[in-house]
Every structure is written in C-alpha cells, then in structure tokens.
Amino acid sequence: MQVLWFKRDLRLSDHMPLFEAMRNAKHHGLVLPLYIHEPSQIADVHTARQHQLFVHECLDDLQQQFANVGGYLHEELGEAVDVLAALHAQFKFTHLWAHQETTQFAQYQRDRAVAAWCKSAGVVFHELPQNNVQRARGDKADFQTYLNRAAQQEIKNPAGRNLQAFFAPRPPPVLKRCNVPNAAGEDKPLRMKGGRTQARAVAAKFFTPAKLKSYPFSISSPLKAWNGCSRLSPYLAYGVVSDREVLQKLNALVNTVHGQGDSVLISKVEDAARFYVDRLIWRQGYLQQLENHTGLETDAFYGDEPAEVNQEFLNAWQHGRTGFAYIDACQHFLQQTGWLNMRARATLVSFACVQLGLPWQPVALYLAQQFLDFEPAIHYGQVRIASGTSHFSQMLVYDPLKQQAEQDPKGEFVKRWLPGYGTAGYPAPIIDNAESLKQGKARLHAMRQNRLL
Structure with a gap:
C-alpha cells in the first residue's frame, strides 16, 4: 500500500504526488489519501482559528473532489509520526508521497521527523518539488524556462475519471471534526472561505x-x-x-x-x-x-536590534488605537477580513518597527495570526524588508500620513473602518510623526553601518 499525505496542497488538479502514486499503484499497492490534524501544529503560535476553519472548508471541498473520482480523503488526529507509525503497523505501507513545502520552522521540523521515521521503518518517502523552488542541491530551471513550461504543459486533472480501483479500502474510523482541538483566537466575520x-x-x-x-x-x-x-x-x-x-x-x-x-x-x-x-x-x-536562509523566521541579522518591547505601544498598534487614523483603520479592516493589500501591510510594519521602535518579532507574529493568507516565506520576507532588518539594499520607510494622503485622499477608507475617528473618544497620536520618522531612520542607518564595519 501507498500513503498520499496532504499538507498545504489541498487539491487534486496539478498534484504530482497524487499522479505518481496512482501511476505506481500496480507496483507499490493501492493508495490511501491522508490528512493529519496535528495538535502541535494547531497549537503553533502562527496558527489562528481562522486558518484552521479555512483549512476545514478546503478539506470538505477536497473530500467532495475525491468522492467525484471514486475515492475518499482519510483524516486522522495526532502527531504525524505517530499517525504514520500506527497506519504502518496496520497496513505495512511501503511508500509515502507528499510535496516539498517551504513553510515555518515547526512544519519543516515535522517533515524532517517524518523523513527520519520513514528511513527507520523502511518506507520510501517521495517528496516532490513544486513552484520551481530548489531544495538543497535540487534542479531548478530559470524562471523564464519554468514560465514557458508552466504555460504550455498539460495540467494533470483527475476530474471526470473513475479512479475507485486505485484506492485502498478506507480504514475506520471516520474522524469527527468536533474532536479536533481548536486553534487560538476567533474566526473573522469577513474572511474568504476555503475550498477549490x-x-x-x-x-x-x-x-x-x-x-x-x-x-x-x-x-x-x-x-x-x-x-x-x-x-x-x-x-x-x-x-x-x-x-x-x-x-x-x-x-x-x-x-x-x-x-x-x-x-x-x-x-x-x-x-x-x-x-x-x-x-x-x-x-x-x-x-x-x-x-x-531557513533562519529568516528567527535570526537577527543585526547585532543591535531592539530587544525591549514597549507593551503600551504594541497594544495600541494591535488594537488600532495609535491616533494615526490610517494605521488604525488598516488594523480594524484586517481584524474583520483577515486581509490587507501589500502596501498597507508594509505600512503597518514600518510604522510599528521604525516609528514605534518595536522589535520585528512580535510584529511579525501578530500579523501572521491576522493574515488568512499567511505564507511564512512571503510573510517573513516582507516583514524583514519593511522593518529594515533584511539584507535588502534599500531602506523602505512608509510615512503613515503620506500614505493616507495618497491612498485614501477623501478619507473613505478611514470613515468606513474607523467609526470612532473624529469623536472625543478617539486617542491623540501616541508619537510625533516627523520626530519618530527622523529617529527611526537614524536608528536603521546606524544598524546598517554597524553591519558593514
């Protein structure tokens, strides 16, 4: 038997591990499609309830996709190695198929632990690359070559076919989602819904x-x-x-x-x-x-990054109570929708790290929980650039007053998402804009100069 392990690849179309597992069913055995609800990953600090519910919606849709081709998706609750070990004891599967995924360190560690278990159990672990991303010494085409191939190659899609003969008998029991522990936080009322x-x-x-x-x-x-x-x-x-x-x-x-x-x-x-x-x-x-650079999520690139957290500033920034209307409106919008456009994201990070002097780590973590589309590589890459703590050559600082004047000149966004603005209860600015920009830029410049010495 073979196990097909789904993680952050919740689709059937253009899914090479699925295609290869099916193609090799004659030689390696029938296929058991598997998704594991892992308590350690659910409890990870990056994971919020909105992420979990989005995934559940994606899984419901994926279950239907499998049903349409004569199959199923088996869901289990437990740590990945424990679940795989239990299935192996029961079915003696010989091959495990999955995608290589570029994600946060906790999931990377999980993948390494699975690889180690496979080696000890004599299971062949096939991790197939995706997105033209190179791992270790793997092959990687230049983007133009990849783009040309991607635009022309036929996408393998099992929709419309009856693949029932390729699936292993479904093991009992069927998981009840009510038994899966909830991730931290509350769902967002205006977030996008999951599923194909x-x-x-x-x-x-x-x-x-x-x-x-x-x-x-x-x-x-x-x-x-x-x-x-x-x-x-x-x-x-x-x-x-x-x-x-x-x-x-x-x-x-x-x-x-x-x-x-x-x-x-x-x-x-x-x-x-x-x-x-x-x-x-x-x-x-x-x-x-x-x-x-796997340390992007944790490593300090500069020896003198601020370590102290001004809790008053952090709380005001998180709750949209800074007295800067555009910043606060962006936070309220994000709290309702789980989404912001890229420039607004950079503005929030720049204001927090450059002008409020907050360390990038709590800023990045809070926003990871708020963004429905949290993808570690993109998130940490952008946060490091906007906070001035990356190796990016330019120093990008977003003046919140300038951004408001350019992106919301009539105040429509602020009026819609910051209903308390202009009333007696709305706070005064917690910092002086011009002075904090001056001091923040000087601090970043000093950090960069120290790195060059």
Whole structure:
C-alpha cells in the first residue's frame, strides 16, 4: 500500500504526488489519501482559528473532489509520526508521497521527523518539488524556462475519471471534526472561505480583460485593492490552486484577447499580465529565499536590534488605537477580513518597527495570526524588508500620513473602518510623526553601518 499525505496542497488538479502514486499503484499497492490534524501544529503560535476553519472548508471541498473520482480523503488526529507509525503497523505501507513545502520552522521540523521515521521503518518517502523552488542541491530551471513550461504543459486533472480501483479500502474510523482541538483566537466575520469551488469562483471573477487591465492601478490603496486584486493569495498559500494553474489561466485570457483583434486592449492586457506575472516571480523568490536562509523566521541579522518591547505601544498598534487614523483603520479592516493589500501591510510594519521602535518579532507574529493568507516565506520576507532588518539594499520607510494622503485622499477608507475617528473618544497620536520618522531612520542607518564595519 501507498500513503498520499496532504499538507498545504489541498487539491487534486496539478498534484504530482497524487499522479505518481496512482501511476505506481500496480507496483507499490493501492493508495490511501491522508490528512493529519496535528495538535502541535494547531497549537503553533502562527496558527489562528481562522486558518484552521479555512483549512476545514478546503478539506470538505477536497473530500467532495475525491468522492467525484471514486475515492475518499482519510483524516486522522495526532502527531504525524505517530499517525504514520500506527497506519504502518496496520497496513505495512511501503511508500509515502507528499510535496516539498517551504513553510515555518515547526512544519519543516515535522517533515524532517517524518523523513527520519520513514528511513527507520523502511518506507520510501517521495517528496516532490513544486513552484520551481530548489531544495538543497535540487534542479531548478530559470524562471523564464519554468514560465514557458508552466504555460504550455498539460495540467494533470483527475476530474471526470473513475479512479475507485486505485484506492485502498478506507480504514475506520471516520474522524469527527468536533474532536479536533481548536486553534487560538476567533474566526473573522469577513474572511474568504476555503475550498477549490471558492477559488475557482474568485479566479473567474478576476481573470477578465476589464479586471486584469485595471489591476496595476488597484493594488496600492486598500479601498481599491479589496475588489481590484486577484484575491487568490489564501488559495495559493494552502495549495488549493497551483501557481501553474494561475499562469495558465492568465495565458488563456491573453490569448482570448488576442483573438478579439483590438490592438489597444491587447496592449493594456499584456502589460497588466506581465505586471501580474512579476508578482508571481516575487512569490517564487520569497519561497526560494526561505529555502536558502531557513533562519529568516528567527535570526537577527543585526547585532543591535531592539530587544525591549514597549507593551503600551504594541497594544495600541494591535488594537488600532495609535491616533494615526490610517494605521488604525488598516488594523480594524484586517481584524474583520483577515486581509490587507501589500502596501498597507508594509505600512503597518514600518510604522510599528521604525516609528514605534518595536522589535520585528512580535510584529511579525501578530500579523501572521491576522493574515488568512499567511505564507511564512512571503510573510517573513516582507516583514524583514519593511522593518529594515533584511539584507535588502534599500531602506523602505512608509510615512503613515503620506500614505493616507495618497491612498485614501477623501478619507473613505478611514470613515468606513474607523467609526470612532473624529469623536472625543478617539486617542491623540501616541508619537510625533516627523520626530519618530527622523529617529527611526537614524536608528536603521546606524544598524546598517554597524553591519558593514
């Protein structure tokens, strides 16, 4: 028998471990698809209730996808090694299939523990790469080559086929989700819902000529970004869709526009498509960066980073009570939706770390819990840049008053998401904007100079 282990790759389409396990069923045995609810990962400090419920919705959808092809998804509760060991004792499976995943250190440690157990138990562990990300000395094509392949290669999708003969008998019992411990925190009322069906609906709404050509002009302001961005980030983060699927959807749209023969529209859509692809390239770059520098989540790159936490400042920033309307509105928006556009995220981090002088670690951890689309490589990469604690050559500092003037000139965003603004109960600014910017930039400059010495 073979076990097919799902983690942050909650789909059947473009899933090479699934394809390879099925292809090898004749030689290695029938396939047991498995998802493990791991108490240690649920209790991890990065995991919030909204993440867990999003995953549950994805699993419900994945169960239906399996049912449609004559299969099932077996869910277990327990630590990965313990669950696999118990299944091995019962079924003596010989092969374990999974994707390589670039994620936080706790999950990387879990994957290493599984690999060690497989070696000791004589189980062949196949970890297949994805997203053109290189692990250790693995092969990695340049992005243009990968892009060309991704746009042209047929995506393997089992939908519409009856694969019942390839699945091992389903082991009892069927897990009841009520027995799975809850992650910390509360769900967010306006967050996006999980599942392949939801992802397809979101993609269909975005990948139109009108939406795509307006995309480059919609991503900076949280007012426009809510409807102007593709909003596929949670589905990419949890592998509900693959980057190859997104690239092919984009390519199909461009080809469709070409078929209409409108040269002006073609030019605008092509420009917007390249702009979108650039963001996918950045995403891959962040993933590769974490593979190359696994300490990105924890390591201090500068010896004199601040260690003390001003709890009053941290609480005011977290709860949207800083007296800076744009910052506070962004926090209230995030608390309701679990999402912010990239520039607003950078502004929150810059304000917290540069102007309030907070260490990047508690800032990064809090936002990881708040972002539904938390993906460690991208999250920590962006936080380190916006906090000034990365190796990025430029020092990016976002003046919150300037950002408000540029991104919310009529105050629409602030009025909608900060109802207490302008009343007697709204707090005065907790710092002087100009002075804190001056001191923060000087501190970052000194940190960088010390590193060069």
